[in-house]
Amino acid sequence: GTTNKFYVQIGFDHATWYDGPSNSRLLHEQGWDGLLLDAARMNYGMNLYMEEIDPDSIARKLTQHDVPNDPDYLSIDLTGCDLQVFLAVIQDFSPRVISVEYNSNWELGESVTNICTDAYGGQYEHTLGDDIFGASLTALMKAGKKNGYTLVTTEKGLEVFFVREDLVCDNTEVDPESFRPDTGIKAGWRHVGEDDPLRQRWTITYDP
Template sequence: MTQRNWISRISEHESRHSSQGMQDGVIDFICEHIEISNKYCIEFGYDSTSWDDCLPNTKYLVHERKWDHLLMDGNCHNPDINLHRHFITSENICELFQQYDVPKEPGYISIDLDSTDIWVTDALLKNYRPSFFSVEFNPNFPIDAAMAFPNDKDEFWHMDRVMGSSLKALNMMARNHGYSLVYAGCYSTARHHDAFFIRDDLIEQSHIPSLETFSNTHVPLHAVCVNGRENIYLDYGVWLETKDLQKSRAAVPKQWKKYITGSFFQRLRRKQKMLMHKLGFAQ
């Protein structure tokens, strides 16, 4: 295997030190193979007030590689670990980066909001050029579904399959900014569903895998949607062409929605569980 093909070997290095899944080994392997000018990482959201009670993507970089860092979350705050409480949106992300003096070319950014990730990432990439970044995708959608969660700060994850955007939609967004998809975690084996993208000028001599390479990442995860929120999704391809919210929603194929609503019996079972919970019965 030549150096040109190192990207195809990333999945062989999946391992976990402190991350939720096997992201640590992926991050370490990427750092060994690309030039990183600023040893600085950012992670949001970070759902804890300490390094020990969370499973972050950046802990290994900070503790083992001694990178500088910034952590942000909508609920948690601890200046002692440079963690700051902010409700992150596509409108304020660049202002927040400026507020905390984030370098224009940070080494790595980890994005995990369970909702508007695609829009926040799109906004920050207009002003910041990380060497590489990761963003959580919705694994319920197959590789051909360009489904985007809406850019609406009032929409959030309800602990079901309506969470974030599909891998294809994220790849389309990243390509528009000069980044290539190099790895996507299959939840069944890697215990995470983060997609990793590297800036194109850093991998000019490397072989880039096709999107279809990651078709195995389609894994049903979380409870089916039973409240009609499958209809908030956009066809990201149509959005890029029209910038029209209504047209983008209307263009979503029914089949794509079925991946988050499930079958009739799955929905019935979900409603039964919700009713039992509401009535106070143990599950």
């Protein structure tokens, strides 16, 4: 069910609803209200605001835009610091359903995420077409479980979907092994090997 019919999409990447796919477009067409944030796009007519998106400020920016504490749907689609922004948001907000972009290159069981800022203060940007962006399905699953969210399904190769634990029926948890076909997918990104300095600089094992 729904409560406030409010969506938040962090990472929009289009100037209008119809320039490309959107996780919240159908909800908008069904009459929901919401907020769209992107680092490079703005369109006030559709409540799309240009904001720098980082874990340290994202919760404050959602508050500034009057996002309710428990929006019905939150989408995080950054091809970068997805896990860190996910964790930052759920420290202050309690969305009912959350989707987060995941990196399907990693196999099930590999708990890996890229870092947002390196030891020299550099910011990760997915501009080289590499396959180390974002976080693995396993890393996101661990983060969700530790913070009261249950992984229920995926859009294969693209998004994982969580439901807040208090909304999940008893004895309905999905076996993590069922997500194995949704991982280890080589999607054409430039492969960064284990010994590559780029991988060593920008990825870590995630162990909450």
